Every structure is written in structure tokens, then in C-alpha cells.
Amino acid sequence: MPVVQFAPFSSLVQPGFWHELTRLKIDVLRLSDESLTVNGSYSVGRSVRDRETGQDVALGCNLVLGAAAFEQPSQVPPMSVAIRGVFKNYNTIEEFKVADKASIFNEVTNDMWNSIVESKDASKLTQFLLLTFSDLKKYQYYYWFAFPAFVAKPAWEISTEGWKAADHELNASQLTSIFESLHAQTKPFFLVKLTGDAAKVHPMDEADVFFASDSPDSTIVGFLDPSASPDNPGWPLRNLLTYLQTLYPSKTTSVRILCWRDGELPVAGRAWKSRFGVVASGGDRQTVKPTAVGWERHPTTNKLTARMADLAPMMDPTRLADQAV
Amino acid sequence: MHTFQQQYWAIRDYISPVLKESKFKEHGRITPEEFVAAGDFLTYKFPVWQWEKGDASKARDYLPADKQYLVTRGVACLRRAQSLAYTDADEDAERLLSFGDPSSGLTDEWVETHAGRKDTADSAANPGEIDDIPDLDGDHDQLATAMGNVSLTSSAGATVGETPDIDDIPDMEEEGLEAGDDEATAGPPPKAGVLSSGGVIDASQVEAAKGNLLQVRTYDVMITYDKYYQTPRIWLNGYDENRNPLTPVQIFQDVSADHALKTVTIEAFPHSTTLQAASVHPCKHASVMKKVIERMNAGVEEQLAARKKDGSSKDSSSKKKWTFGRKGSKEDSSKDKSSANEEDEQPEAMRVDFYLVVFLKFIASIVPTIEVDSTTSF
Structure with a gap:
């Protein structure tokens, strides 16, 4: 029997989130790099029908983070669910690079595992992790998502x-x-x-x-x-x-x-x-925390690396002035 | 079905007093109350649209605090409007027609206009734009490559030395898990045009169709109320197939050539302190909407005339022909109280709560490949 292959989440960060992060970084967080709780959401998988070919085109398995991510979770529309994430912004690119990602990842998976074993709580099963470095002067945001998932051995x-x-x-x-x-x-x-x-x-x-x-x-x-x-x-x-x-x-x-x-x-x-x-699954009861995977791969290289959102074209006043006609 | 009907009446009740003072038939302009009413109808009928409250400091006091603007997210855009404009062959012109809503003659007509204009796209009328785009595309490719390596070769020298090895962010203990991970993680979709079994292809899958690459972008579309022009105004925020925000130039690729950089510009989004978005300038919206409304009303009058000949007993048959009629609830009510509600049963001129539905069809002609008009099934 074939192994079940799960479609990983792909992160979609709305520009509003970066704007809000910029504001928060300058006015509130300043040099703090404490972890914060952020809220994202996902909705049912959507596909659109291509009118030329008649095929359905799947629109990806998106986890969306918007401008309201730092606020208390608000009402999400029907057929989508809010999920909680751990957010950490670093002050320098070096800190971002050398951060102990494995231990941060472990904290999240421990939380998930404990919620299963101790409280039988299914609400914490989907969580994410977001590490960022914001280069505010260049309007460039380096970021790396993780969507921790436990590995079943043998696989489903x-x-x-x-x-x-x-x-x-x-x-x-x-x-x-x-x-x-x-x-x-x-x-x-x-x-x-x-x-x-x-x-x-x-x-x-x-x-x-x-x-x-x-x-x-x-x-x-x-x-x-x-x-x-x-x-x-x-x-x-x-x-x-x-x-x-x-x-x-x-x-x-x-x-x-x-x-x-x-x-x-x-x-x-x-x-x-x-x-x-x-x-x-032919596997036995899990008694110890299984290993977990889930760092997001770079969409173009498919490597395990951070990615960058360059918002200069939409945020840099001088470049916007060039666009204005 | 009953609750459906009740909610429907509730919305009608809500808008009816506003309708009496309405001038939208004369000018194509609407009041904030009418905007809210039309928005309520849109969000009710098409739940992909939602009200947003926006930034509190930017709230408009003539709109309810929690209904400042409308938004729909993740609207698909399968092809570039440019690639439509550049295909010159006759059969492509035919194909363009099919972009309209076949059930509505109006939409077809708009699309015809677009098809007629496409010649200008690669004529001398537009040289600057065509020259611009390959250049900027090049930039984009460069950017993509740069991002792939995450080395900032294109930016200031200071960081070049620091960042190239961001690539070397330790892959952590994950490296060891790779084998197990690969087994149960769906890999990236095949790049060749291989169809998966369900006939659904992945958005990131590149498919050659008549030489046009299928690059699925998604857009967040916002509708605000423009107080000056007294019309709705549309705003676009796009993402490419890798979910990176689009640059203005990339957004203009999805705007029909006649409107890019003329009626569509990048401006500050009014309900955010910092956000910039592409917007269709609303100066012509009122007159276009007025024409559309007049045309629709003319159609209704024809129907009325036809109905007088037929006699009022054939109510429902004439209603079915009218795209914008109220379907289910209408027929129910005619069973219940056919004579008592006679004036309610007249096919009536376009009501203001349809305004945004029609408005979206008009916007669809400006951004032909962005499927903002989810209302075709209506």
C-alpha cells in the first residue's frame, strides 16, 4: 500500500503583516527579541477552473498571516481556522543565522506532544513557528516558517x-x-x-x-x-x-x-x-515523543533555507515616487 | 431554506428606506449607506467577500466602524493580461470573448471592447511600456535568483559580504530526518505538464498553453468607498506563484494594457497607515456605472412592456430571463401572496444592492485575468 504523502503548508505573508511588524519593531519591541504569539489561519483548499483548458488548478496549501496577526484572534470566516504560532524577531542577520533553531523547534513540538499526552487537547495540534530578521532600512524581511509535524514510523x-x-x-x-x-x-x-x-x-x-x-x-x-x-x-x-x-x-x-x-x-x-x-498504520502505540519535521523549504530552490520578502517596490518612498505618473 | 429567505428579507428591509432617496440611477453614484447596503448584499450572497474594519485611526465616520471596506483574499490570476493582449491571431480574439459572462450580454460587450483594443498593445501607441517590461522582468529574474541563493548581490555593497552564506543556515538535525521526511511529505509537483489523477494541477506547476506560461498569482482585492467620487474604489495586492508580494510592475502585467499606469496606479491604501496598493482610479466609475444601470433598466422596461402584452399571470416566466432577478424567494412569495404583493412582483429596475455585483463585472474588464468576478453563477 502506498505511503500517505501530506502536502506541506506554504506560508503566505500579507504585506500588512510586514507593515505591522515594522511598526511594532520601532514603537513597541525595539531591541527585544522575546518570542511573541502570533495568529495565522488556513482555509479549505481551493482550486479554480482554468477557463481555457477546463482544468482545475489547485491554489496551494496556504497558511496566511495578515496585519491582524499580533492581535487577539478575531473572528475567522467560515471554513477557515485560526492557528497559533510562535514568533521571534532577531535584531541582526547574524543572530538570525546562528539562532538555535532546533531548540526553538523543540519547544513547540514539546508543547504539542504534551497537549496530546497530558490533556488530550486537539486544539494545539497545528502550530507554527516564524523567525524573522527585518532590514527596515531596505524594506527587506528575512523569514523562515516551520510547521512542526510528528513523523510516524512506520509511515501511514x-x-x-x-x-x-x-x-x-x-x-x-x-x-x-x-x-x-x-x-x-x-x-x-x-x-x-x-x-x-x-x-x-x-x-x-x-x-x-x-x-x-x-x-x-x-x-x-x-x-x-x-x-x-x-x-x-x-x-x-x-x-x-x-x-x-x-x-x-x-x-x-x-x-x-x-x-x-x-x-x-x-x-x-x-x-x-x-x-x-x-x-x-502498522505502528505501535507512541509512548515517547516522535521526531518532528516541518521547516519550510525555499519555494524556488526547495532547500531548507530562509527566504526573503522584498517590499521595497511597495514601501520605499523613492521607488513609489518613480511609479507615480 | 426558510432562514435563507428570512435573512434575505432582512437585508431588503435594511436597504429599502435608503433606496427612496437614491440618486444612483441618475448619476451612477452611491451614498455611504448604499455602499454598506450593497456590501452587505455582496458579503451575504458571496461569502468570499468580507467586511473589514481597517486601521482604527483611519476609520471613516460615515461608515459603520466594522464595515469600513470589503475584502476578498486569494483571488486567482492564472495568466497575465499582457499575454492576452499580445496574442494577435484571429482565433485568439474569439477566445477573448469567452472571458465574459455568457449569461449577460453586457459583459460580452465589454470584453469585445477589450478584444478590439488589443491591437494597440503592440502598436506604436505603447512602445514605452513594452520596452519597460522586459527590462523589469529581467530585474525580477535577477531578484528571484538572488533570493534563491539568498545573496544580496543586487543591493548595497555593505551587506554583500555579510549575507551570502545565509544559505548556510544550519539545516539542523533535520538533515538526519530527511529520509523519513521525504517519504511522507508531498514533494514539489512535477514540472512537466503531467496531470495528477484528479485532473487538478498544482498552482506552482508551470504548464505551456499556447506558449503562455501558466503562472498562478493570487490577489487580495479590497473595495473602499471613495467619498469624493461617491463610488466604490478597488484596490489590489498581489502575490506571485511563490507567494512573494508582487512589485508594481508585476501588478501592471495583470491590468489590461489600456489601464496600466493610466487608470491603475499605486497609491496609499486609505484604511491603513502605511500600506500601498494598486488602485483603479474612480473618476470614470460613476459614468460607466450609470451607463450600465441605464442599459439594464432599459432591458427591464422592455420586459415590462412584454409582460403587459402577456398579462400579469406570466410573472415568473419573464423573471427567469432576467439575470438579476431574485430567484428562489421570489417564486415562493408568489405562491403565498401573489395578488397582495403585486407591486413587489414587478420586475424592477436595478436595485442599489446589486451595485457592487455589477461594479465587479466592470472591474473584471480592467483586470481581465484576475477573477474578481465570482458572481458569474449568480
Whole structure:
């Protein structure tokens, strides 16, 4: 059976975030390089239909950071979820380079692991880490994201059927009721119980009761999937599976997974975008913290390096003056 | 379905008193109240649009504090408007027509105009711009390469020595994990035009289509209310396929050649203290909107005339032809109280809450490849 390959998050930082960071750095943080909490969000994986070729083009598995990232998490739109991140800004490029990234990364993964083992808290399963150095005079921002994910050994495998469209497994009325439930209250992870034509969405907290009583065929583990790639579920599933394997090892020999990707009800003639698959792991119960990966690779070189946002064209007053006609 | 209808009535109630004093049919201009009403309708009907409050110090007191401007994020832009303009062959002109909303004659007409104008793009009328772009593209490539190595060769000498080895940021213990990581991490998509099984191709995948590269950019689109011109005003903020912010020059590549650097410029975004964004200057919006509204109203009058001949019993059939009619709720209400609500059932002239829906169709002609108009299904 093929190994499940997860689509990693890709960071999308809105210019508003850099503006806000600039303001914060000058007026509030000054020389402090303490870690701060920031808030990002991701939404269901979107794809657009190319009108020329008729193909669907996936729009990436984006984690978005905007101008409001430093504020308390506000209302996020339906079908997207806010996630918390650790943010650290360095004062010099040297500090940025020599920073002990492994230990910062470990702090985050420890927090995630403890939330699984000690409090069975699924809300901390998706977190991120952002290190920056801002060259304010040049309007250049060096940054490196990490989206920590635990590595399963042996890896999760997808059944021979592979990932298939959700409407092959669930009927339209079941999908519609899942949609309505998620639209009213979007959850990053959820449990679905099927009874006949009905589908009921339960929060992850009820997993104890859920897994204790229900037959495996009527239960599905769902998550809001930021990926739109047909064969690659999004990154959040990775830690969710670790969570399940750690807490409910007897149930993870075969897990029915729903990758929820429908931001709106499909218009007539179009299929549901959500995917369904059965994944299995031959691994034993996890008792110690597994290794974790997740530093973002540079999009052009695909290497593990920091990247840079050059906002001079949009921020530098002299260059803006050149543009003005 | 009932709640749907209730919310719909609620919005109608909300805007109806404003409608009476409205001058938007005469001038194409709207009041702040009408902007809010139209925005409420847009956000309700198309949830990709949302109200934002913006920077508190920049809040406009004539708009509600939490409804300062509208925003939609991550709007896809599959191709460059330039690549449309430069394709000269006849069959390409045909193709351009299809960019409109086929259900609305108006949109087709705008797109025709765009197709007609494309000749000017590579004629002598526009030499400066064409010369400019390869230059700046070069810059961009250089930038991309520089970023790849993260060495700042293009910037001041002082940092050149310091930064080249940022590349050498220790890959940390991750190096050891690579083998395990590769197994379960979806790699970058294949660069060749290989289709994945579901018929969905990845945004970063470069695909040759008629020689045009498919480079998916995304845009954040904002609509503010311009007090002076009394019209909505549109703002664009773009990201390239690697999610780096676009430069002004790159943004202009997505603007039809007639508007780049003329009606579309980079300006300070009014609801932020520092942010700059590309904006379509609103000086012509009112007159264009007025024309559109007149044309739509003319269409409605025709329908009214036709309906008089048919007799009022054929209400619903005439309504179906009208793109901007209220569909579901309308038919329900005609069942309930067909005669009592007679005047409500008249096909009416364009109401102000459709203003932004129409406005987006107009904007779509200025930025033909940015799919701002998510309203085509409407």
C-alpha cells in the first residue's frame, strides 16, 4: 500500500503583516527579541477552473498571516481556522543565522506532544513557528516558517483504493449536513457519525466516547483540509494521526479519513471537492515523543533555507515616487 | 431554506428606506449607506467577500466602524493580461470573448471592447511600456535568483559580504530526518505538464498553453468607498506563484494594457497607515456605472412592456430571463401572496444592492485575468 504523502503548508505573508511588524519593531519591541504569539489561519483548499483548458488548478496549501496577526484572534470566516504560532524577531542577520533553531523547534513540538499526552487537547495540534530578521532600512524581511509535524514510523499507508472523491463514499445529503455543520461552526478536526442518510459532526473532545461505542464503519475522522491536491491530504492530518495513534492505538489499524475541502456547496454540475480515504498504520502505540519535521523549504530552490520578502517596490518612498505618473 | 429567505428579507428591509432617496440611477453614484447596503448584499450572497474594519485611526465616520471596506483574499490570476493582449491571431480574439459572462450580454460587450483594443498593445501607441517590461522582468529574474541563493548581490555593497552564506543556515538535525521526511511529505509537483489523477494541477506547476506560461498569482482585492467620487474604489495586492508580494510592475502585467499606469496606479491604501496598493482610479466609475444601470433598466422596461402584452399571470416566466432577478424567494412569495404583493412582483429596475455585483463585472474588464468576478453563477 502506498505511503500517505501530506502536502506541506506554504506560508503566505500579507504585506500588512510586514507593515505591522515594522511598526511594532520601532514603537513597541525595539531591541527585544522575546518570542511573541502570533495568529495565522488556513482555509479549505481551493482550486479554480482554468477557463481555457477546463482544468482545475489547485491554489496551494496556504497558511496566511495578515496585519491582524499580533492581535487577539478575531473572528475567522467560515471554513477557515485560526492557528497559533510562535514568533521571534532577531535584531541582526547574524543572530538570525546562528539562532538555535532546533531548540526553538523543540519547544513547540514539546508543547504539542504534551497537549496530546497530558490533556488530550486537539486544539494545539497545528502550530507554527516564524523567525524573522527585518532590514527596515531596505524594506527587506528575512523569514523562515516551520510547521512542526510528528513523523510516524512506520509511515501511514493509504488503502489500495487510494484517495477518492468524498461523494463516492458519502451521499449528497450526508455531505450537505456536514457542510452545514462546519459552516455554522468550523472546526479544524472533527468526528463524523453516520446513521443511515444522516451525518452528525462531533467535536474532537468526544473522541473517547466516540471510539468506545461506535462500530468503525459508521465513524469517520474529518479535518479541514488546506490542500487541494487530489492525492495529498494537507499537513494538519499528520499530527491528527499521531494524536489518534497515541491515544487510541487500537483504533488506528484502519482509520477512515475525510479531507474536507468544500468551502461552499457545489454548484449544479460540479462535484464535491472533499476527499475520502482509509489509512492504516502498522505502528505501535507512541509512548515517547516522535521526531518532528516541518521547516519550510525555499519555494524556488526547495532547500531548507530562509527566504526573503522584498517590499521595497511597495514601501520605499523613492521607488513609489518613480511609479507615480 | 426558510432562514435563507428570512435573512434575505432582512437585508431588503435594511436597504429599502435608503433606496427612496437614491440618486444612483441618475448619476451612477452611491451614498455611504448604499455602499454598506450593497456590501452587505455582496458579503451575504458571496461569502468570499468580507467586511473589514481597517486601521482604527483611519476609520471613516460615515461608515459603520466594522464595515469600513470589503475584502476578498486569494483571488486567482492564472495568466497575465499582457499575454492576452499580445496574442494577435484571429482565433485568439474569439477566445477573448469567452472571458465574459455568457449569461449577460453586457459583459460580452465589454470584453469585445477589450478584444478590439488589443491591437494597440503592440502598436506604436505603447512602445514605452513594452520596452519597460522586459527590462523589469529581467530585474525580477535577477531578484528571484538572488533570493534563491539568498545573496544580496543586487543591493548595497555593505551587506554583500555579510549575507551570502545565509544559505548556510544550519539545516539542523533535520538533515538526519530527511529520509523519513521525504517519504511522507508531498514533494514539489512535477514540472512537466503531467496531470495528477484528479485532473487538478498544482498552482506552482508551470504548464505551456499556447506558449503562455501558466503562472498562478493570487490577489487580495479590497473595495473602499471613495467619498469624493461617491463610488466604490478597488484596490489590489498581489502575490506571485511563490507567494512573494508582487512589485508594481508585476501588478501592471495583470491590468489590461489600456489601464496600466493610466487608470491603475499605486497609491496609499486609505484604511491603513502605511500600506500601498494598486488602485483603479474612480473618476470614470460613476459614468460607466450609470451607463450600465441605464442599459439594464432599459432591458427591464422592455420586459415590462412584454409582460403587459402577456398579462400579469406570466410573472415568473419573464423573471427567469432576467439575470438579476431574485430567484428562489421570489417564486415562493408568489405562491403565498401573489395578488397582495403585486407591486413587489414587478420586475424592477436595478436595485442599489446589486451595485457592487455589477461594479465587479466592470472591474473584471480592467483586470481581465484576475477573477474578481465570482458572481458569474449568480
